[in-house]
Amino acid sequence: MDEGRGTAEEQIRQLNADVKIPPRGLVHWLAERFDYRAFVIKDLDKPVPGDWWGWFFTLGTAAAGIFLVQAITGVLLAMYYAATPEGAYESVKYISEELKVWGFPIGHLIRGMHFWGSTAMIILVGLHMLRVLFFGSYKKPREVTWLIGVLLLIFTAGFAFTGYLLPWDQKAYWATQVGTNILGTLPVIGQPLKVIIRGGQEMSAMTLTRFYAIHVLILPALTTLFILAHLALVRMQGISGTWRGKDPVDAAKGEA
Amino acid sequence: MNKVDLSGYDPKRRAFFRRGLMLLSGLLAALVGIPAIAFLIEPLVEKIRSNEVELGPIEELTDRPRKYVIRFMTQTGWVKSEKVMTLYARRAAPDSDEVVVMSNICTHLGCPARWEDENDRFFCPCHDGIYDIEGRVIGGPPPRPLDRLKPIVRDGYLFVDPTDYIHQIDEEKLLGGKGSTEEG
Ligand code: HEM
Ligand code: FES
Numbered sequence: 001m002d003e004g005r006g007t008a009e010e011q012i013r014q015l016n017a018d019v020k021i022p023p024r025g026l027v028h029w030l031a032e033r034f035d036y037r038a039f040v041i042k043d044l045d046k047p048v049p050g051d052w053w054g055w056f057f058t059l060g061t062a063a064a065g066i067f068l069v070q071a072i073t074g075v076l077l078a079m080y081y082a083a084t085p086e087g088a089y090e091s092v093k094y095i096s097e098e099l100k101v102w103g104f105p106i107g108h109l110i111r112g113m114h115f116w117g118s119t120a121m122i123i124l125v126g127l128h129m130l131r132v133l134f135f136g137s138y139k140k141p142r143e144v145t146w147l148i149g150v151l152l153l154i155f156t157a158g159f160a161f162t163g164y165l166l167p168w169d170q171k172a173y174w175a176t177q178v179g180t181n182i183l184g185t186l187p188v189i190g191q192p193l194k195v196i197i198r199g200g201q202e203m204s205a206m207t208l209t210r211f212y213a214i215h216v217l218i219l220p221a222l223t224t225l226f227i228l229a230h231l232a233l234v235r236m237q238g239i240s241g242t243w244r245g246k247d248p249v250d251a252a253k254g255e256a
Numbered sequence: 257m258n259k260v261d262l263s264g265y266d267p268k269r270r271a272f273f274r275r276g277l278m279l280l281s282g283l284l285a286a287l288v289g290i291p292a293i294a295f296l297i298e299p300l301v302e303k304i305r306s307n308e309v310e311l312g313p314i315e316e317l318t319d320r321p322r323k324y325v326i327r328f329m330t331q332t333g334w335v336k337s338e339k340v341m342t343l344y345a346r347r348a349a350p351d352s353d354e355v356v357v358m359s360n361i362c363t364h365l366g367c368p369a370r371w372e373d374e375n376d377r378f379f380c381p382c383h384d385g386i387y388d389i390e391g392r393v394i395g396g397p398p399p400r401p402l403d404r405l406k407p408i409v410r411d412g413y414l415f416v417d418p419t420d421y422i423h424q425i426d427e428e429k430l431l432g433g434k435g436s437t438e439e440g
Contacts, residue, residue: 069288076295080333087334094334101301106294113291 049241056135057239059128064227066121070159071220073114080107081166083212085205088168118160125156137240145233148226155223162215168208176211177203307419311345314412317355321346321371321378321389328418341418343405344371344378346389355407357416358391364398378402 021031030036048054080099082091092111099107129149132138138146165176180203184194199206311324321344330339341359348354360378362369367382377394378387386395391402408415 065284072288072292076292082334091334098334099295099298101294101298104294106291106298109291110295113288 056131063124162211311414357405359403
């Protein structure tokens with residue numbers, strides 16, 4: 001360790017300043033106006049703690065990435081989807097079987113991405129939570145990040161539950177019948193909650209439209225908002241270290 | 257103040273990873289972006305579904321327009337619906353085998369025009385549009401002649417492909433919106 005080289009962040013910044021900006025072109029034009037490197041280095045170029053343990057710290061970002069993919073493919077599907085008992089099944093079938101570009105089954109591909117993406121997101125969010133648990137990263141001062149995480153977990157499950165009904169086939173219908181009945185077994189609030197979620201005593205067109213509204217309007221807005229808060233907290237507090245506690249980031253924060 | 261050993265930081269190595277990361281991000285973006293764009297342009301490459309409808313035996317045609325009301329299924333997206341359309345068919349000359357098929361949709365604002373045999377003209381009651389037997393405008397506001405459909409004669413029977421025609425009207429952006437193909 002040599003003295004007088006400043007904090008780790010400053011030193012890393014110094015090293016990053018070696019990044020060359022091209023003499024012309026868009027990047028040059030932008031960098032002339034605002035040195036985006038300050039942002040890139042500060043927020044996108046942070047070193048990850050640990051050696052191979054560091055890979056576990058990418059799980060949250062992976063979950064966020066899949067969320068982005070879900071948002072894009074979801075908007076595309078919404079252009080062809082009809083949330084009515086007459087239209088739902090037919091429109092989904094149309095997307096899967098007839099939506100083609102020069103013979104390529106693009107509808108099937110986009111629906112497939114959204115379908116597998118939903119499973120991937122559940123898995124990634126679960127793994128991310130386990131990593132936070134095993135590294136003890138939920139401890140003071142990061143309890144609020146954890147609590148927001150719990151909300152995000154609920155939202156993710158909500159996406160899966162509401163999305164499952166939308167194709168309006170037998171599997172979707174009965175899965176939702178069972179799911180909402182389980183909700184109904186909650187003491188006291190169960191029954192009213194079930195009726196509200198179903199939009200009536202029985203499953204109907206009302207159930208479909210409200211599941212659709214929750215799936216494409218409420219949950220995306222809430223999830224986006226809370227992911228931003230989640231990330232803001234991680235940035236404000238700095239990422240927690242590994243239990244080895246010798247990584248530069250922790251040291252820079254003076255809290256390893 | 258904590259100090260850190262940064263001897264492991266190699267600017268060249270970092271630059272390499274930075275480039276690798278950018279490449280990887282670009283690849284991932286393309287993986288989602290290219291299918292997304294392909295999906296979005298689908299309406300442009302949507303194929304016209306051909307849909308031949310029979311009008312009747314060719315013997316029943318004379319050189320005077322004969323009215324046919326045809327029904328056929330169309331599909332827009334996942335919605336299938338029945339359309340009704342009125343057409344006039346005739347021989348080009350009394351003993352010619354050449355057949356002329358015309359739509360009754362007035363080229364002004366889309367009302368149904370009708371053949372008046374006694375007056376030897378097509379007449380549109382909405383704004384007094386008048387066409388001759390060839391469909392040429394001879395009076396009133398219509399901007400162009402009545403539309404023609406390609407006649408398809410097979411085994412002595414006359415067919416047309418109305419889906420062709422529907423696409424054509426959409427393209428010409430007939431005033432009056434959808435060019436009302438419903439029977440009026
Ligand atoms: C939509 C779902 C989620 C997304 C997109 C997300 C995203 C992220 C990201 C990008 C990070 C930065 C570091 C890392 O990846 O480890 C992070 C950290 C964190 N997440 Fe999540 N997360 C989600 C769900 C959760 C859940 C379900 C929990 C726990 C209940 C949770 C608790 C935390 C905590 C406590 C941190 C701080 C970790 C630290 O400072 O070391 N997150 N999250
Ligand atoms: S619509 Fe036929 S004359 Fe105006």
